Amino acid sequence: MCTTAWSAQTLSAKIESKIEDAAREELERQAAGSGLGEPAFELNVVSARPAPACTAPVTVEALDTRQPARMRFAARCPDGRGWRHDFTVRARISALVAVTAAPVGVNQALNDADVTLERRDVTNISDPVGVLDAAVGQSTRRSLRAGEVLRASQLTAPIAVKRGDQVIMQASHDGIEVSMAGEALDAGARGAVVRVRNSASGQIVRMRVLGAGAVQPVDLPLGE
Structure with a gap:
């Protein structure tokens, strides 16, 4: 939230400028979180009428910034008039x-x-x-x-193990590594949990996909 003392004569223009700055800051934050490369913004601040006069510092706050093409902001006057004036910001992002x-x-x-x-x-x-x-x-x-x-x-993520694939069931404990042959009963990408039938015992267990042809017990951290 931003506060600035504005004269009544230039109130609307300064509010619009402040709202545009707030909208641009929010868009830059969203773009950074999305990993966009070299984002550029075009903004248009829209209001149905000019803001009334206010003798006290006016506050600007975001109401809804989920849709860049139609963001909503409000300006509030805390003096005796106590008004709230809504603005729409229409943004274009490239x-x-x-x-x-x-x-x-x-x-x-x-x-x-x-x-x-x-x-x-x-x-x-x-x-x-x-x-x-x-x-x-x-x-x-x-x-x-x-x-x-x-x-x-x-x-x-690409499928690393397909149903019916022969896989190696890998496990390690206290520095001892054990591997057994099995058959995948489900398809899955790396990190997915699938059912595997132990080829020796016939037992069906839930395993996590390590990569092509390799699975491990679900209680072990996913290996590199």
Whole structure:
């Protein structure tokens, strides 16, 4: 929340400037949290009417900043008038984001040739991928056209173990390592918990996927 003493003559213009600064600061915070590359913002502060006069320092506060295209702020006058005046900030955001360089099929693992960085309008995209490293090696949940902005919700870790795969069940305790053969009864990406049948005993146990063809007990920390 910001406080500044403003004259009645220039109140509306200064409030709008202060609200624009607050909106830009919030957008920069959100962009940093999303890992967007070189974000740029265009802002337009909108109000139905000029703010009334106020003889005391006016406060500006954010009401709703979830949708950049329509953020809401309020200015409050704490003097005897005690008014609240609402403003809308319409923002446009562009940034360097990961974009498909060619058509990509469903469940396809992305490689360096599949993605590139381009500046795009991401105002209405809630989860754009801002760095190539976050996309390369991931698998697609659906088919994508060339030139699509990649979204985190479109990607998933690649399947490391498929149902029916022969896997090695690895465990260690007090420096002693034990490995046994098993059969995966579920498919899973690295870190997923799957059922595995012990090939020697036939016992079915829950194991965590380490990588291709390797699993470990779920109570052990995921290995590097």
